[in-house]
Amino acid sequence: MTMQPDFGATALDYAMHRAGFPDSLFERLKPFGVSKAGQSVVDLGTGTGTLARGFARRGCRVVGVDIADRLLGQARALDGAEGLEIEYRIARAERTGLPERCAEVVSAGQCWHWFDRAAVAAEVARILVPRGSVVIAYFDWLPLPGNVVEATESLIARHNAAWKFAGGIGVHPRCLRDLGEAGFREIESFSYDVAIPYTHEGWRGRIRASAGVGASLPEEAVGDFDRDLSALLAARFPQRNLEIPHRVFAVVARAPE
Numbered sequence: 001m002t003m004q005p006d007f008g009a010t011a012l013d014y015a016m017h018r019a020g021f022p023d024s025l026f027e028r029l030k031p032f033g034v035s036k037a038g039q040s041v042v043d044l045g046t047g048t049g050t051l052a053r054g055f056a057r058r059g060c061r062v063v064g065v066d067i068a069d070r071l072l073g074q075a076r077a078l079d080g081a082e083g084l085e086i087e088y089r090i091a092r093a094e095r096t097g098l099p100e101r102c103a104e105v106v107s108a109g110q111c112w113h114w115f116d117r118a119a120v121a122a123e124v125a126r127i128l129v130p131r132g133s134v135v136i137a138y139f140d141w142l143p144l145p146g147n148v149v150e151a152t153e154s155l156i157a158r159h160n161a162a163w164k165f166a167g168g169i170g171v172h173p174r175c176l177r178d179l180g181e182a183g184f185r186e187i188e189s190f191s192y193d194v195a196i197p198y199t200h201e202g203w204r205g206r207i208r209a210s211a212g213v214g215a216s217l218p219e220e221a222v223g224d225f226d227r228d229l230s231a232l233l234a235a236r237f238p239q240r241n242l243e244i245p246h247r248v249f250a251v252v253a254r255a256p257e
Contacts, residue, residue: 005114005215007047007068013209020050021109021139022194025248026058032188032252034105034133035060042103042127044093044120045111049075049086051137055107056084063087063103065096094119096127103127107135112175121182128255134184135252140170142193142245148203148237149244155232156212159225163212170247183256191249198242200233 026035037059043052046064048071056062056079064086066072072088079086091097093108093115106124108115124134143150143166153166171191179187198206204226208214214222233242 005211007071007209007211007215009070010209010214012074013205013214016205018048018050018206018209021054021137022248023054024192024194025137025139025250026054028190028192029135029250029252032133032135034135034252039104040102041105041107042096042098044096044106044108044124045114046075046088046109047071047111049078049088051107051109052086053079053082053084055105056086057082060105063089063098065089065091065093065098067092094123096123098127100126101129101132103132104129105133105135107137109137110139112136112138112172112178117174117178118182121178121184125182125184125256130255130257132255133252134179134255135250136172136175136179137248137250138170138172139246139248140168142170142247143167144245147245148233148242151232151236152203152207152229155225155229156207156210159221159228160212160217162216165212171249172251175251179251179253184253185256187251187253189249189251191247193245193247195243196246198244199240200230200237200242203233203242203244204229 029035035058039060041055041060041062043064046052046066049064052062052064141149143153156163157166176187213225
C-alpha cells in the first residue's frame with residue numbers, strides 16, 4: 001500500500017505545532033547570496049508558510065505555492081499576525097503557472113520527496129533567472145536509541161503499516177542527484193543539529209500533523225493514536241519539557257545555463 005498524505009487534513013495542528021525552520025538556516029544561506037532583502041522568492045510546497053515567512057521577514061518578495069488550500073488559509077492567518085505580506089497560489093510544484101525567469105530564488109522546505117522530482121527540477125529551472133539559486137531544505141526529528149522520537153516512530157509504525165519513514169538520519173542525498181541530473185551547477189550542501197523544546201501537548205500535536213498520522217489516518221484512528229502517544233509519554237517520558245533533537249539539511253545550487 002502506497003501512502004498518499006493529505007496535509008490539508010492536519011492544517012490546525014500543522015500551523016500550531018510544527019516548528020518552523022530556525023533563523024540560523026537563513027544566516028547560513030547568506031554566504032550563498034540567498035535571503036537578501038528585495039530578492040524575489042518562490043517557495044514550493046509552502047504548506048503553512050514557515051519557510052516563506054522566514055524569507056519575508058528578511059525583506060524578500062515571496063510567492064508561496066501549494067495544492068492544499070486549508071494549509072494556505074493557515075499561512076495567511078500566521079502572516080497577518082506578523083504583519084507580513086506573502087502571495088499564495090494554489091498549484092502543483094511541477095506546474096506553478098508562474099512566468100519564466102520570475103524568481104531569483106526557488107525554495108522547497110520539507111517537501112522535495114513528495115514531488116515528481118524530475119518534473120519539479122525542470123520547473124525550477126524554468127522560473128529561475130540566470131544564475132538564480134534553488135534551496136532544498138529539511139528540518140527532521142532524529143530518532144536516537146531510547147529517545148522519545150524512536151519510541152514515537154515505533155508507535156506510528158504500529159498504527160500505520162503504510163508509513164515507511166522511521167529511522168531517518170535527516171540527510172537527503174538524492175536531492176543532489178536530482179539537481180545534478182537536471183543540469184544545476186555549483187551544488188553544495190550542509191547540515192547541522194539543533195534541539196527543539198516541546199511539551200507533551202506540543203509533541204502530540206506535532207505528531208498528529210505528520211504524514212504517518214493526521215495526513216493519512218482516518219479521524220478515529222488519529223484519536224486512537226493520540227491516546228496511545230499520550231500514555232506512552234506519561235509512562236516513559238514524564239518530564240514536561242522534551243528536548244527533541246533535529247537536523248537541518250540544505251542543498252543550494254545555481255540554475256542551469
